[in-house]
């Protein structure tokens with residue numbers, strides 16, 4: 420089976436740091452990263468600040484300082500999945516995701532994240548797994564409509 424390892428170059432669009440407008444409760448976020456980090460808090464003022472940050476790296480940093488909502492750890496995968504579903508509703512991104520076929524998607528990273536990705540050959544690759552789930556869902560809908 421082919422594998423896409425590392426979301427760089429032509430596969431950078433799979434990264435949460437890539438531009439993709441996500442709307443959550445009327446607020447517009449420029450990347451999944453912004454939206455995901457904002458969802459860590461229920462404080463709308465904190466969300467608004469994150470939405471306005473110029474880069475996803477700054478959004479990620481800000482997400483480490485917000486008032487964490489109760490139970491965040493148990494809901495973070497559902498939230499990530501929801502954000503990814505919104506991202507890949509956009510036709511161009513949806514087509515590019517589908518074009519990865521049945522390749523394994525592995526968020527191989529250099530920033531030592533072994534939860535969402537894989538670092539030095541080890542990690543849960545939860546981002547990759549959720550991306551593959553979204554790809555499956557899109558494919559299932561297309562097959563139903565065919």
Ligand SMILES: Nc1c(N[C@@H]2O[C@H](COP(=O)(O)O)[C@@H](O)[C@H]2O)[nH]c(=O)[nH]c1=O
Nearest residue numbers: 434435436452455479482530532535546
């Ligand atoms: N740190 C990083 C990425 N990692 C992203 O950061 C998020 C993890 O957030 P947290 O759960 O708050 O640690 C998650 O969306 C993961 O995909 N991605 C990138 O392209 N470049 C980076 O430098």
